[in-house]
Amino acid sequence: MNPEKEIVNVWLNKQGFFTINNINAGRNRIIDIIAIKQTRRKIDEVWHVEVHASLVSPQLSERERSDLAQKFENPQIISAVKKTIREFIGEEAEPRKVLISTVESIPIPNVEVIRFDDVIVDVLSTLDRQNYRDDALRTLQLMKYLVLRKPAVLKSVIGKLKGESEVRRGYRREVITELLSSEQAKSELRNKSSESLLVEILEGSSLASSEKFAKLLATKILSKRARTAFLKELIPQAVEEEKKEQSLDRFI
Incomplete structure (x- = not known):
């Protein structure tokens, strides 16, 4: 059995299913x-996966979609x-048709598509x-724990992927965005322990030298109390800088 089927089998077992695999339908199908x-003697669900x-x-491609559709629609199947x-439950039962795929959108009538990514994450967890x-x-266990x-190892892996042709442009940005948006x-x-990191990020960002940042501070980031404290700190510095500039102008 190939690895992806093994993973799906484990996932189904964890959902309470027992599974029958690689059933020969004849003619190389x-x-x-x-x-x-099954709960005691009652059959709760039957899936064809x-x-x-x-x-x-x-x-x-259209041919690939057609081939997948045949896995559910072929009369022999x-x-x-x-x-x-x-044979297994002793009676007729209409199965729920499920395709577990790395492709998210596959329009096959009466077939539910479940993302393989979600299955892997569920098994990993x-x-x-x-x-x-x-x-x-x-x-999967080695990937999870090692x-x-x-974080340092994961960072190294992401860094080494950046030069590979199969990793699309902007991959690192996408990873960072996904992580930070969680x-x-x-x-x-929000923890105090992260303050120095946030300062470092802001200092190196384009916001640090833009008027947009000042507007964000005034309208979205700082509370009313914090704005007052901020102005008390900033105004004397601004006055002092202006005095220095005026002093320099006298020598020009």
């Missing part, structure tokens, strides 16, 4: 997964799905430090 959720993962393109369900025998899970949980990041930046 394989059904990826039939997932069944196909997995599609591609790192080449975020878009599908439909017959094999019904037969498998009947549940991995602990036990010794997983499954290669795909072990790889890369994602170590509520967790905003909460962290």
